[in-house]
Amino acid sequence: QTVVTQEPSLTVSPGGTVTLTCASNTGAVTRGYYPNWFQQKPGQAPRALIYSTSNKHSWTPARFSGSLLGGKAALTLSGVQPEDEGEYYCLLYYDYSWMFGGGTKLTVL
Amino acid sequence: QITLKESGPTLVKPTQTLTLTCSFSGFSLSTSGVAVAWIRQPPGKALEWLALIYWDDDKRYSPSLKSRLTITKDTSKNQVVLTMTNMDPVDTATYYCARKYIVGTSVLFDYWGQGTLVTVSS
Numbered sequence: 001q002t003v004v005t006q007e008p009s010l011t012v013s014p015g016g017t018v019t020l021t022c023a024s025n026t027g028a029v030t031r032g033y034y035p036n037w038f039q040q041k042p043g044q045a046p047r048a049l050i051y052s053t054s055n056k057h058s059w060t061p062a063r064f065s066g067s068l069l070g071g072k073a074a075l076t077l078s079g080v081q082p083e084d085e086g087e088y089y090c091l092l093y094y095d096y097s098w099m100f101g102g103g104t105k106l107t108v109l
Numbered sequence: 110q111i112t113l114k115e116s117g118p119t120l121v122k123p124t125q126t127l128t129l130t131c132s133f134s135g136f137s138l139s140t141s142g143v144a145v146a147w148i149r150q151p152p153g154k155a156l157e158w159l160a161l162i163y164w165d166d167d168k169r170y171s172p173s174l175k176s177r178l179t180i181t182k183d184t185s186k187n188q189v190v191l192t193m194t195n196m197d198p199v200d201t202a203t204y205y206c207a208r209k210y211i212v213g214t215s216v217l218f219d220y221w222g223q224g225t226l227v228t229v230s231s
Contacts, residue, residue: 034216038156045205045224046148046156051217089156091218096169098146098158 022090028071111135131206
């Protein structure tokens with residue numbers, strides 16, 4: 001059974017930098033998994049941030065960046081703002097289907 | 110402006126079949142590279158990808174739910190319909206639809222609907 005794993009929770013100070021990761025139990029995450037990242041705030045629909053590993057949508061703030069790091073997909077927030085607090089999900093592609101990670105709750109404190 | 114909106118019953122009984130409609134505007138599901146996906150989220154839990162349908166009517170389903178799901182499209186009405194059979198209380202969730210788009214070698218899920226909460230209870 002395929003499992004996509006994210007850190008359950010992370011805490012960062014305003015202005016700091018934090019990296020969220022997305023791992024697959026099938027092995028190293030590569031560009032062929034087309035990693036997508038989403039932000040979700042309470043009571044809202046998810047909002048797309050990053051697609052295909054490192055590409056930003058037109059509305060994605062510059063402080064968000066995506067990459068591959070140590071066999072995982074990664075989302076880095078540099079210069080974190082209070083409004084970045086929320087839940088973050090990655091999405092990976094597997095053999096004609098897709099799977100979300102369990103999400104990372106990011107607290108800005 | 111691209112928008113998607115989910116509609117359907119808010120309450121279904123166990124064993125019933127759920128039918129949800131995603132109505133969209135601002136893009137066409139007859140355009141190459143375009144697809145519409147369904148995703149759900151139980152209260153307080155993570156997102157779960159369910160199914161998607163491509164412009165060419167190709168369909169993909171979550172392996173764990175494949176036997177219960179059917180996705181169809183009506184291109185002329187700009188609608189995608191998801192049916193899920195044999196509903197159970199564990200299927201209580203907010204159901205979202207989203208646009209999937211292929212641009213060159215990139216794959217993106219960009220626009221999402223607001224979601225619709227479906228409760229399964231007798």
